[in-house]
Amino acid sequence: MPAFLQRRVRAWIRRRQGPDAGPVTLRRGRIYILPTGLGIAFGVMLFAMLMGSLNYANNLGLGLTFLLASLGVVAMQACHRNLETLIAREAGSEPPFAGGDAVFQLALSNPGGLPRRDLEASAGAGAAPPVSVEAAGESTVRLRVPTRQRGWVALDRVEIATRFPYGLFRAWAVLHPGLRCLVYPKPAADAPAPPQAPGDAGGGAVRRGEDDFAGLKDYHPGDPPRHIAWKAYARAGELLVKEFSGAAEPLPVFDLADAPGADLESRLSVLARWVVDAHARGETFGLRLPGVELPPQPGDAQRRRCLAALATFELPATAHG
Amino acid sequence: MAESRELRRLGWTMGALGAALAPHLLHLQPWITGLVLAIGAWRLLAEVRGWRLPGTWARALIALAVTLGVIVSYATITGLDGGTALLALMSALKLLETRAPRDHVVLIFIGWFLCLAAFLYSQDILTVGWVLPTVWLLAAALLPVARQGEAGPPLAPFRTTGAMLLKAAPVALILFLFFPRLAGSFWGAPSAERALTGLTEEMSPGDISDLTLNDVVAFRVRFDGRPPPPPLRYWRGPVLSEFDGYTWSRGGSPLFRPPVRFRGEPIDYTVTLEPTGQHMLFALDMVQSWTPGFANQDWDYGLRTRSAVHAVIQYEARSYPRYDAGVELSPALRDRNLQLPQGRNARALALARRMRAASADDAAYVRAVLAMFREQEFYYTLTPPGLARDSVDDFLFNTRQGFCGHYASAFTTLMRAAGIPARVVGGYQGGDWNPIGGYLIVRQSHAHAWSEIWQPGAGWTRVDPTAAVAPERIERGIEAALPGEELLPGALMRESAFWWQAGMLWDNVNARWNDWVVQFDRLKQESLLADLGFGGTDWQDYAVALGGGLAAAMALLFAWLAWESRPRSPDPAAASYRRFANRLARRGVTRETGEAPTRFAARVARLRPDLGPAAAEITELYLRQRYLPAPAPGDLRRLRRLVARFQP
Numbered sequence: 001m002p003a004f005l006q007r008r009v010r011a012w013i014r015r016r017q018g019p020d021a022g023p024v025t026l027r028r029g030r031i032y033i034l035p036t037g038l039g040i041a042f043g044v045m046l047f048a049m050l051m052g053s054l055n056y057a058n059n060l061g062l063g064l065t066f067l068l069a070s071l072g073v074v075a076m077q078a079c080h081r082n083l084e085t086l087i088a089r090e091a092g093s094e095p096p097f098a099g100g101d102a103v104f105q106l107a108l109s110n111p112g113g114l115p116r117r118d119l120e121a122s123a124g125a126g127a128a129p130p131v132s133v134e135a136a137g138e139s140t141v142r143l144r145v146p147t148r149q150r151g152w153v154a155l156d157r158v159e160i161a162t163r164f165p166y167g168l169f170r171a172w173a174v175l176h177p178g179l180r181c182l183v184y185p186k187p188a189a190d191a192p193a194p195p196q197a198p199g200d201a202g203g204g205a206v207r208r209g210e211d212d213f214a215g216l217k218d219y220h221p222g223d224p225p226r227h228i229a230w231k232a233y234a235r236a237g238e239l240l241v242k243e244f245s246g247a248a249e250p251l252p253v254f255d256l257a258d259a260p261g262a263d264l265e266s267r268l269s270v271l272a273r274w275v276v277d278a279h280a281r282g283e284t285f286g287l288r289l290p291g292v293e294l295p296p297q298p299g300d301a302q303r304r305r306c307l308a309a310l311a312t313f314e315l316p317a318t319a320h321g
Numbered sequence: 322m323a324e325s326r327e328l329r330r331l332g333w334t335m336g337a338l339g340a341a342l343a344p345h346l347l348h349l350q351p352w353i354t355g356l357v358l359a360i361g362a363w364r365l366l367a368e369v370r371g372w373r374l375p376g377t378w379a380r381a382l383i384a385l386a387v388t389l390g391v392i393v394s395y396a397t398i399t400g401l402d403g404g405t406a407l408l409a410l411m412s413a414l415k416l417l418e419t420r421a422p423r424d425h426v427v428l429i430f431i432g433w434f435l436c437l438a439a440f441l442y443s444q445d446i447l448t449v450g451w452v453l454p455t456v457w458l459l460a461a462a463l464l465p466v467a468r469q470g471e472a473g474p475p476l477a478p479f480r481t482t483g484a485m486l487l488k489a490a491p492v493a494l495i496l497f498l499f500f501p502r503l504a505g506s507f508w509g510a511p512s513a514e515r516a517l518t519g520l521t522e523e524m525s526p527g528d529i530s531d532l533t534l535n536d537v538v539a540f541r542v543r544f545d546g547r548p549p550p551p552p553l554r555y556w557r558g559p560v561l562s563e564f565d566g567y568t569w570s571r572g573g574s575p576l577f578r579p580p581v582r583f584r585g586e587p588i589d590y591t592v593t594l595e596p597t598g599q600h601m602l603f604a605l606d607m608v609q610s611w612t613p614g615f616a617n618q619d620w621d622y623g624l625r626t627r628s629a630v631h632a633v634i635q636y637e638a639r640s641y642p643r644y645d646a647g648v649e650l651s652p653a654l655r656d657r658n659l660q661l662p663q664g665r666n667a668r669a670l671a672l673a674r675r676m677r678a679a680s681a682d683d684a685a686y687v688r689a690v691l692a693m694f695r696e697q698e699f700y701y702t703l704t705p706p707g708l709a710r711d712s713v714d715d716f717l718f719n720t721r722q723g724f725c726g727h728y729a730s731a732f733t734t735l736m737r738a739a740g741i742p743a744r745v746v747g748g749y750q751g752g753d754w755n756p757i758g759g760y761l762i763v764r765q766s767h768a769h770a771w772s773e774i775w776q777p778g779a780g781w782t783r784v785d786p787t788a789a790v791a792p793e794r795i796e797r798g799i800e801a802a803l804p805g806e807e808l809l810p811g812a813l814m815r816e817s818a819f820w821w822q823a824g825m826l827w828d829n830v831n832a833r834w835n836d837w838v839v840q841f842d843r844l845k846q847e848s849l850l851a852d853l854g855f856g857g858t859d860w861q862d863y864a865v866a867l868g869g870g871l872a873a874a875m876a877l878l879f880a881w882l883a884w885e886s887r888p889r890s891p892d893p894a895a896a897s898y899r900r901f902a903n904r905l906a907r908r909g910v911t912r913e914t915g916e917a918p919t920r921f922a923a924r925v926a927r928l929r930p931d932l933g934p935a936a937a938e939i940t941e942l943y944l945r946q947r948y949l950p951a952p953a954p955g956d957l958r959r960l961r962r963l964v965a966r967f968q969p
Contacts, residue, residue: 038426038467045430049437054503058632059841060440060449064456066496068433070489071460073875077882078485085886112886118469130469136888165481166460167422167467 023089039168101144109138187273251296253286333462341432495870535765545589558748560621566665579647605640658742673738701791728786742775758829894946
């Protein structure tokens with residue numbers, strides 16, 4: 001299909017279907033089907049066979065032609081049915097760093113009694129390898145969308161297509177799921193080490209020492225497991241964490257103001273590098289951006305919070321896509 | 322992994338293509354068959370061993386060479402033979418560059434064309450029996466080419482395609498029944514020069530006795546009323562007026578056809594003629610009318626079609642066994658039917674003059690000649706010795722052993738020598754009655770030759786000299802006329818009642834096949850439409866019948882597909898177990914919510930000891946089905962059977 005025609009068709013489909021929300025059942029009204037190049041060649045062959053058989057008044061030749069033509073019709077139905085009643089729903093996404101691929105997961109479930117074969121999902125340039133969905137089963141396709149910069153990347157058009165069984169026809173359905181996935185700033189490759197022992201550990205952030213046992217306190221997610229008081233747990237059935245007091249050491253809070261760089265993006269990249277490295281070392285850290293204050297905490301959740309804050313900070317207008 | 326996949330595709334494509342080529346290997350020239358097989362074997366080896374395929378230039382050179390070869394062998398590439406040969410060779414050459422899915426597709430398409438070509442050669446049941454599975458195989462071969470996902474079990478393409486063809490069948494049937502047939506053709510009919518056994522428009526001594534060994538069906542005849550008795554079953558074919566001393570032929574330019582006066586009751590019948598490769602049609606003597614436009618009648622009353630008969634054809638005819646043909650004889654016709662080659666068969670000519678002089682009139686002379694055949698030492702045999710150049714002399718005075726052709730030739734010569742206009746008529750005499758189908762089978766072995774003499778007042782009159790030597794030939798068929806030690810092929814079959822019955826049944830199937838499939842033409846289509854209640858037979862009726870039929874077939878197809886893809890219980894074992902629990906509940910043994918199946922089974926055994934073993938077995942099978950990672954394949958079926966039989 002020529003590019004301009006394809007654009008028109010896509011716009012038309014978007015207008016007539018509207019945006020999708022939640023699981024989408026591929027009903028008849030949203031499945032499109034056209035013969036492929038092979039299908040057209042098959043049609044031409046059938047026409048030649050028809051002319052030959054009519055010319056020679058050969059009934060068995062006609063019968064053969066009609067049988068193959070009917071097979072084509074059945075193949076068209078089978079191709080269409082291969083998509084029909086399939087249910088597509090979003091199954092999570094994995095935020096990438098800018099420059100990497102955002103992965104949107106799409107679960108395809110098959111409520112019918114026949115397996116669906118060779119389903120190809122694609123979004124823009126990214127296409128997932130073909131999958132099958134067994135009867136009453138479910139398969140997940142991973143759609144990769146390449147990213148260039150931090151911010152939001154959207155998945156607003158997914159095509160689920162199939163050429164099963166003979167490749168004579170291509171049936172496809174279009175979803176406009178309006179999914180978004182955050183793109184973290186790419187961690188700078190050669191960032192300096194974060195400034196050690198900032199002059200004033202603002203916010204009273206104190207790194208707790210590990211020298212003297214100071215008491216027990218309630219467990220909170222994120223507390224290091226080696227500090228859990230297992231004996232106390234065995235006695236009382238309650239998770240408690242041992243607290244230690246030691247030389248009060250200020251906890252690092254990565255500040256945009258401390259990050260070197262020519263522009264905002266490279267400074268955010270440096271911050272991302274610090275966050276990723278600190279998390280990899282299992283450290284506790286915080287983040288400070290103009291208008292954003294994330295007090296120091298350890299763990300995955302903190303890493304996600306911090307990177308998300310970096311990703312969305314003062315987003316330029318063109319950050320989408 | 323990718324290589325084994327390509328090998329698999331290649332296996333499918335080549336297997337299917339081989340099946341499509343098989344019906345042609347017999348009529349293709351040996352060098353083509355050999356080349357195709359060699360290239361196929363080489364390609365497979367190349368794939369397995371990883372050899373390089375020939376480059377573009379090499380392929381172009383080979384293509385050029387084989388095209389020239391076909392032109393040299395067949396003189397053309399457009400005819401059926403040349404075209405098929407080229408198609409076969411091109412498929413083999415295409416095999417040499419088969420890598421991409423597209424190449425496979427081209428091969429599969431060629432395979433379908435080869436199937437069509439097979440039907441142009443023969444439309445009999447056996448051909449269909451071969452071609453139909455081939456079509457299936459070719460479509461199945463398309464599946465591994467088109468599939469992108471996992472390959473699946475090796476025979477899955479065959480099964481999937483079989484199911485699809487089954488669904489396609491009703492739609493195809495509607496198209497076959499109601500797609501309008503054409504009266505003529507767009508371009509020239511095929512000019513296949515095929516060697517077909519059968520009568521030709523020439524007759525040399527021994528020609529017909531060779532035919533007699535052939536059991537193949539020449540044509541079948543269905544009579545509207547009672548069939549005529551055997552002595553009247555003379556099927557006129559080519560009329561041979563030209564004699565060179567050894568061979569009789571049609572010869573001559575068209576002449577005026579003398580009129581025929583028909584007498585008595587007509588016989589109406591339909592002939593289904595197998596391909597002859599010739600122009601002549603066969604009709605009972607003397608034919609009055611036939612399917613209009615089908616053939617022209619010659620000056621010698623033979624029916625001839627404009628183009629040679631290369632497919633099974635069917636025509637109706639009306640004949641009168643009693644007739645006066647050509648009572649007035651034009652001088653040109655008289656001359657032609659008195660013609661004898663100069664200086665040949667001198668002794669026969671002398672014999673004729675002697676005998677004519679001794680006879681009172683022409684009729685007495687005819688009787689005398691027939692009496693000579695009957696009373697002197699003439700033998701009727703299938704295996705007559707060869708004859709010299711002056712065949713009539715050699716036969717009359719030397720060998721004296723002959724078949725119908727020898728007698729007809731000698732008799733006609735003796736007539737002409739005595740001044741009686743005479744000619745040889747070729748055709749068939751008799752036929753096997755098929756009591757199962759109620760029609761007459763005329764085989765090549767019924768080929769016959771007789772004479773026709775012109776008598777003043779009566780016109781052309783049939784005289785069969787063979788009847789003088791072997792009257793049984795006419796009354797009871799050829800076998801009765803032959804000496805005991807000479808056996809026809811299939812004689813044993815005719816001896817055994819069972820095999821005779823089976824043979825007639827099979828022939829009947831073939832006859833019906835010809836009637837209803839091969840010969841399903843415009844006329845039969847119109848009568849079908851009339852039976853379905855369509856008044857006229859113009860294009861609107863066709864459109865309505867075709868459209869309505871297709872709509873019905875499609876509705877059927879949709880219903881079928883919907884039924885096939887209906888949601889099914891994801892866990893058939895659970896459904897069976899639920900059924901089992903429900904049956905027990907109706908008898909007052911209700912499974913508590915959350916009660917483990919084994920506990921429930923134990924409770925059943927306690928409450929109803931008679932049901933204990935069955936419940937235990939069902940529970941065991943259910944649990945196995947549910948929790949074993951790979952349950953035994955027969956378990957589910959056994960579970961269903963046990964539950965079905967479980968009647969507390």
